Amino acid sequence: MPKPTKGARLGGGPAHERLILANLAASLFTHKSIKTTETKAKRLRPLAERLITFAKRGDLHARRRVLSVIGDKEVVHVLFTEIAPQVADREGGYTRITKVGNRKGDNAPMAVIELVLEPVEKKAAPAAKKSSSKKAAAAEEAPAEETPAEETEVVEEAPAEEAAADAGAESPEEGAAAEEAAEDAVVEDEDKK
Structure with missing residues (x-):
């Protein structure tokens, strides 16, 4: 089993890690905000932002690339039709991570990762x-x-x-x-x- 070069390993192997991140991204796009561990949130952020950038492009190739990662057509539809138009003016920073303390059971540091859907204030x-x-x-x-x-x-x-x-x-x-x-x-x- 090859060891990933960057970041914490979230599962037993790289395939499991990709599946975890894909499921987290699907949940993020469905619910607009999810609570997870800090490590998973930090690993999810670049993936989610890249998928949103694809959704902003809006063409068929971009839709197919997002579909290859997420795999759920309904979530991809929500991403392209609802989320992408809301962040069309934003040039990056589509997600926000907020630390919320430790989990009661195992004392794991928890965080809320959410989509930043507020309109951008243009600086004049x-x-x-x-x-x-x-x-x-x-x-x-x-x-x-x-x-x-x-x-x-x-x-x-x-x-x-x-x-x-x-x-x-x-x-x-x-x-x-x-x-x-x-x-x-x-x-x-x-x-x-």
Whole structure:
């Protein structure tokens, strides 16, 4: 009996191990979540994810390859018609393993392996960074007429803020009065133009 090169041996031999993993995969696709030992869950994950990748392809050859592993037409049908469309946007990570403690009888470490069927939240941050950098580049190349106007507005607001700071407003009432005075100063500066 040849010894597998990677991972724990789940049964007496490689054929038994393949059957165990095929049955676990069929149960996972049928029930969407199963409780098993950590070792079996860790060995099941790559097989299940590969089968889901085949199901996402959806062609006849992929269906036959999955059928050669699982062998149950109903489970393969569920995988191709229900599970594959739900994970179509996901690029990997179709399963989640959660440790749940040890089994009472033999103290074996147990885990729940489940399908991740939640929709993928697409990250718009990289696209936003690209577009904001384009906007920043466009703002730097803006006509000279807009740039001095923006600078004068900044200069005009500075004395108003200084007036509010010079007022030394310590109570809320004095703070409100200082803000009104600063706004009046800005309005007067705008009227002068």
